[in-house]
Amino acid sequence: MSGAHSTMSVFAPNAGPNGLPPGVGIGLKRAHCEALLADPSLVDFVEIHAENFMSAGGPNLILLDRIAEAWPLSIHGVGLSIGGKERLDREHLHRLRKLIDRTSPASFSEHLAWSSHDGVYFNDLLPVVYDTPTLNRVIVNINEAQDFLGVRMLLENPSTYVAFSASSWHEAEFLQQIAQSTGCGLLLDVNNLYVSCYNHDWSAQDWLSHITLDLVGEIHVAGHEAIQDAEGQTLLIDSHGDPVGEPVFELLEHVITRGGIRPVLVERDNDIPPLSVLLQETDQVRQIIERTAYAAVL
Amino acid sequence: MQASFAHALLETDLPEVDEHGRFNVYRNNLRITLRNALRTTFPAVEKLVGEDYFSALTLLYVERHPPRSPIMTEYGHDFAAFLSGFSPLSDYPYLADVARLEFARVQAYHAADTHNFRMDSEASAIAALDIRAMLHPSVTVVVSENPALSIWRAQLEPDATPLIPDATETAIIWRQDDLVTEMLAHADDALLLRHFAQSQTFAALISEFPDDPSVATLIARFINLAIAGIIVPTHTPIEGEMK
Incomplete structure (x- = not known):
């Protein structure tokens, strides 16, 4: 358990550039809050969805303060619509700013996706076209968000089920260019990478060769499920409700072997199992981190 | 592109562009996550009308009243008014009041x-x-x-x-x-x-x-x-x- 902390020297120099410790975290679910708060040492950091803690007052904010006190905190936004056609929602930026000011999080992250259009919020991370006008729009939005929020953000790669014929950029090059232009870091979701590679017949190795791994400030692992599309072909869905698959653990090991140890988050948003089940997954991640660390020392 | 994508997400009929049925994943996901949000806010309404009926109701509601904010605890603001105006349920006028009450409870928690x-x-x-x-x-x-x-x-x-x-x-x-x-x-x-x-x-x-x-x-x-x-x-x- 302590291996991850005793081998600091092999961590990439910029591991956790926004301050998350290079260990294992968990996406915090309400059902597990009290058990984890009773023994915060079970995980090295926690991640919350920003939109779940935007209350004006009341017990939700008291809980938030306890969480921020107990761990390095990762605030993960799902509603900013960074890839949207429209300007960022100022009201939402204000709410994020309030949350960040209140908790001084170790990391703030959002998604390469859109979720709002013409005043409607779709409660999903919808795919963007990888073309130059979109790239420029995303860069403007991230610059605006980082300026307004006063933090460097991490941008997460999406899982997608459709690709647009209008896309002219490789997804990884698109992300790399955004990071270079805005100074933001990347949140590498290896489950999303695995899902998108499977669905679009991409190579994960090739994808990874297009980004500078030093930009990665956090890694997500999560589960996916397989369904059949209308043509009977298997489509992987980022369900966030399944155990982390073996290929995703393998991809994690590959990434940290190549790029160095990073803060790794076990993410589960639906069909929440007992905490003990999730802690088995965090243990698996720890074993991978320790294995990688020893290999690096040898 | 986003305008047509957004439009198709809420349309009842599938767009013709969806060759492999993959766009449908987004359509379904939208409906499922929003139904779950409404289920969390309105448990008594769901008990009163039954799970299947509630699911069908939420499909209609999602299409007519999609969310306007990323804060899901605010979703369902119009659900009571929607229920009052839904003629198949006109014999059950108390449903809208129960919905008002349940929505008020969620707002009270976050106030x-x-x-x-x-x-x-x-x-x-x-x-x-x-x-x-x-x-x-x-x-x-x-x-x-x-x-x-x-x-x-x-x-x-x-x-x-x-x-x-x-x-x-x-x-x-x-x-x-x-x-x-x-x-x-x-x-x-x-x-x-x-x-x-x-x-x-x-x-x-x-x-x-x-x-x-x-x-x-x-x-x-x-x-x-x-x-x-x-x-x-x-x-x-x-x-x-x-x-």
Whole structure:
């Protein structure tokens, strides 16, 4: 358990550039809050969805303060619509700013996706076209968000089920260019990478060769499920409700072997199992981190 | 591109561009996550109409009233009005009131904090009568021509008191000591709730009818509502008040 902390020297120099410790975290679910708060040492950091803690007052904010006190905190936004056609929602930026000011999080992250259009919020991370006008729009939005929020953000790669014929950029090059232009870091979701590679017949190795791994400030692992599309072909869905698959653990090991140890988050948003089940997954991640660390020392 | 994508997400018919049925994943995901959000906010309505009917209802609601904010606890603002206007359910007018009540409970949980009146002595209670006061930010009053509160309780609390079929009920929903609470309004509360929604002093209320014999009752009710944290001072505490 302590291996991850005793081998600091092999961590990439910029591991956790926004301050998350290079260990294992968990996406915090309400059902597990009290058990984890009773023994915060079970995980090295926690991640919350920003939109779940935007209350004006009341017990939700008291809980938030306890969480921020107990761990390095990762605030993960799902509603900013960074890839949207429209300007960022100022009201939402204000709410994020309030949350960040209140908790001084170790990391703030959002998604390469859109979720709002013409005043409607779709409660999903919808795919963007990888073309130059979109790239420029995303860069403007991230610059605006980082300026307004006063933090460097991490941008997460999406899982997608459709690709647009209008896309002219490789997804990884698109992300790399955004990071270079805005100074933001990347949140590498290896489950999303695995899902998108499977669905679009991409190579994960090739994808990874297009980004500078030093930009990665956090890694997500999560589960996916397989369904059949209308043509009977298997489509992987980022369900966030399944155990982390073996290929995703393998991809994690590959990434940290190549790029160095990073803060790794076990993410589960639906069909929440007992905490003990999730802690088995965090243990698996720890074993991978320790294995990688020893290999690096040898 | 995003405009047509957004449009197709809410359309009932599948777009022709969806060659492999993959766009459908987004359409389904939208409906499932929003149904789940509504299910979390409206558990008693779901019990009353049944799980399948509720699912079908939410499909219609999602298409007609998609969310306008990324904060899912605010989704369902129009659900009660949608239920009132949904003609197949016109024989069940209490459903909309139960929905109002459930939505109010969620809003009460997230509402702003404020200071309460100190009501620990006769002197502090008398002092409170001259202090400008308002309803706690968590307060919603649900006026129902049906026994909506009793119906709601019967769905979620197995030991709830049996309801009186033709009763009308006015429920007050608010947050007290960090717990969302609800109670039946007393007959004299309506006047007080209306008055303090305008940020007034109690003295201003009774000055309108100083000789009315009901003033004593109103004072008693005011003190009750202030102790419960339903009526609170409008400004930061000074002597006579506390958090």
